[in-house]
Amino acid sequence: MKSPDELTEAFRRRGLKVTPQRQAVFRALHEHPGHPTAEAVYDDVRVEMPTISLRTVYQTLNDLAAMGELRQLSFGPGSARFDPNGDDHHHLVCERCGKVIDVYADTSGVEVPPAERHGFVVTTTQVVFRGTCADCGASPGAADDPTHHLDHHNHNQHNQQEETIHA
Numbered sequence: 001m002k003s004p005d006e007l008t009e010a011f012r013r014r015g016l017k018v019t020p021q022r023q024a025v026f027r028a029l030h031e032h033p034g035h036p037t038a039e040a041v042y043d044d045v046r047v048e049m050p051t052i053s054l055r056t057v058y059q060t061l062n063d064l065a066a067m068g069e070l071r072q073l074s075f076g077p078g079s080a081r082f083d084p085n086g087d088d089h090h091h092l093v094c095e096r097c098g099k100v101i102d103v104y105a106d107t108s109g110v111e112v113p114p115a116e117r118h119g120f121v122v123t124t125t126q127v128v129f130r131g132t133c134a135d136c137g138a139s140p141g142a143a144d145d146p147t148h149h150l151d152h153h154n155h156n157q158h159n160q161q162e163e164t165i166h167a
């Protein structure tokens with residue numbers, strides 16, 4: 001991700017207005033990279049700028065996407081994610097907590113058979129590897145909460161686990 005100053009400069013070059021609100025969005029993106037949703041950026045920016053609107057955040061993110069500074073991605077139901085990583089890369093997506101991680105993998109062997117191309121000329125390939133992240137527990141057995149049948153004295157532990165899963 002470019003620095004807030006570089007983004008300000010890029011906006012001005014395109015004749016776009018740079019407001020303090022937009023600069024706050026630039027800073028939030030720079031300080032918390034990853035694949036945030038517009039809502040996550042909004043929550044971040046509101047800490048220093050409580051009057052900013054979600055609409056302004058969306059508009060700024062969409063402008064950045066139109067400029068090629070961000071890529072808009074969708075990994076299924078829920079809000080779109082904005083990806084500041086412009087390199088060719090793929091993603092690991094946790095189906096339980098929604099975590100998204102960049103991966104660099106050789107996918108040159110992934111091809112659409114000629115009979116299935118429907119006249120398409122394929123220019124890029126993006127692979128989404130779905131599964132369970134380390135925090136959520138990779139083994140299938142981890143999904144079954146072992147505290148399920150326990151009695152009262154383990155109740156607190158049970159709650160704690162629930163919180164971790166939904167955090």
Ligand SMILES: [Zn+2]
Pocket residue numbers: 094095096097098099132133134135136
């Ligand atoms: Zn997870």
Ligand SMILES: [Zn+2]
Pocket residue numbers: 035083085089090091101102
């Ligand atoms: Zn990415």
